[in-house]
Amino acid sequence: MIQSSRLQQRKLQHGKEMVIAVKKSSKKVILAVVIVLGILVLDAWRSGKIKWYTLDEQEMSQTASDTKSVKITKQTSSRQKKQKKVRVLLSTTGFTSLYHDKVCVSGTKGLQVRKGNHKVTYSAKEQVTFLVKEDGKDSRDKITIQPKDGGKITVHSIKRQDRTPSYRGEITLLPKKNGFLVKGLFDVNPKLKGVAVRGIVIRMTDELPAFLQEHDIQIAALTLPKQYAKEMADFLVDHGIRAIWNFAHTDLHLPEDVIIENVHLSESLMQLSYNISRYSREHK
Numbered sequence: 001m002i003q004s005s006r007l008q009q010r011k012l013q014h015g016k017e018m019v020i021a022v023k024k025s026s027k028k029v030i031l032a033v034v035i036v037l038g039i040l041v042l043d044a045w046r047s048g049k050i051k052w053y054t055l056d057e058q059e060m061s062q063t064a065s066d067t068k069s070v071k072i073t074k075q076t077s078s079r080q081k082k083q084k085k086v087r088v089l090l091s092t093t094g095f096t097s098l099y100h101d102k103v104c105v106s107g108t109k110g111l112q113v114r115k116g117n118h119k120v121t122y123s124a125k126e127q128v129t130f131l132v133k134e135d136g137k138d139s140r141d142k143i144t145i146q147p148k149d150g151g152k153i154t155v156h157s158i159k160r161q162d163r164t165p166s167y168r169g170e171i172t173l174l175p176k177k178n179g180f181l182v183k184g185l186f187d188v189n190p191k192l193k194g195v196a197v198r199g200i201v202i203r204m205t206d207e208l209p210a211f212l213q214e215h216d217i218q219i220a221a222l223t224l225p226k227q228y229a230k231e232m233a234d235f236l237v238d239h240g241i242r243a244i245w246n247f248a249h250t251d252l253h254l255p256e257d258v259i260i261e262n263v264h265l266s267e268s269l270m271q272l273s274y275n276i277s278r279y280s281r282e283h284k
Helices: 002-013 015-046 057-082 205-214 226-238 265-282
Strands: 102-107 111-115 118-122 128-131 143-147 153-155 171-173 185-187 200-204 220-222 243-246 259-262
Touching (some): 102 111, 185 205, 205 226, 220 226, 226 243
Parallel strands (some): 185 200, 220 243, 243 259
Antiparallel strands (some): 111 118, 143 171
């Protein structure tokens, strides 16, 4: 209070002197605090309450390594506790389809194959092939393939970047259900090339000849403008197609040995609309 009143008097008389006096007073206070803290730390060190440690470069490196290894161990342990089965669908070569006509596998340390109630063991690197049709009939049994002694399963019937892939874990082969299987989609729009629709990659029409030669295709569906329908139908017939499902807005006339079903969506929609109107009139 006494010091404050003196500073106030100085302020009234000499403004500059007041500022200087405050600055000098602040420095003295800070210096006094530092000196007091230094004395306290020194007393604590002498009494053994504070100990100083030094680490050389090797010890610091070792400490950092130990800390890192502990963190990795904890993360690994946490992942092992949360580990669950993850199922991944394996596509054919080029990721063109999820359905395989045949599957050829081998095990780096052998395989155990279960099909229904039957279990067969195969030696290391022995290849075994599973076909969609066995003895002329569709295979309907679920097949489970497991590697022996923690080995890997090599799938020889597919390629990944021109290599034969190998996988850990088991592989399950599931038969397709009854119905129709779409094997390929084709378009002339280059912007659609490579786009996948429910696991099937869209190809360009110039790939059709090679595709039809490689696959056993029975039915082709046409969904294109009517001015191109006849040309495409003739092309398909020349490449072995004997059944066409035609959605183009025109009737196709093809050789007698080619089965064709012309579908007129607009007429079907008009018929549906007429049936709705008739039902409303009859049930007023």
